[in-house]
Amino acid sequence: MSGVVKINITESPETLKILLSQQKQKQTFERIQALYLLKTGQVQTVQNLAIIIGRHRTTVQGWLRRYREGGMPLMLDMGKSSGRPSMIPDWAIERLLEELNSSKAFSSYGEVKDWLEEELGVRANYDVVHKLVCYKLKYKLNLSRKKDL
Template sequence: MAGVLKLKIHESGEELKNLLAKQSTARGRERIQALYLLKIGQVKTLKELAILLGRDTATLYRWFQKYKAKGLDGMLEVKKGQGRKPAIPSEVMDSLRDRLQEPNGFQSYGEVKTWLKEKFDIDASYKVVHEAVRYKLKVKLKTSRKRRRKRDRDVQKRE
């Protein structure tokens, strides 16, 4: 019969039903449900299953190819994106942490930025340097504030 899906499902209907109840994500439930519906014989063709689940047949085909190749775990596997690489690598952050702990560390974020450029050839923006030092390393750069000249003269006159 044309269009009949030939997929050997290794798990029993009861096992799939239990797995379906244990799934914590909609993605996992949907894929287990597809296998379950095929196993119990509620659907025979890929097209019927696609209509029932509201998915394209190519999507279902891709799921079943993963199932054939890697089994149930492969079909349910969720790949995590790598994300953006940090502007300041972890080794450099360790060196920066050590340098900040020294008594004569840095006076300003600009100094940190210059140090990164000279020592590691990292051209990080002021914002990146500030966030790294202040929020990731949780260090406050202590600088003395300039005092007002007028106030200094008033204090000198009183003395």
């Protein structure tokens, strides 16, 4: 029959059911659920399995390919995305931290942005500088607001 999944699932249905009840993350639950549905014969094709789980067919095929290649550990391994590289390199952040901790105090995030560009040659948006100083470095600038008279 065309489209029928050909996979040798080594875990028993009981083991898979126990694993399902132990899952705290949706991603791992769905992957084990896919194996459980195949093992118990509730679905025969990847297309039906994808519909029941609510994922695209190619996503489910990827899970099953990983299971064939490395079993349960590889299939459940989520990995970690490296993400986008920071606009401000680590060496520049270290220099900025030294400057922030020195006697010279910046009075605005704009001054920090200008200092990064003039002294270190690092160009960054105001928002990036603000988030870096405020949230990542957890440094409070001496911001004084002008009061209207």
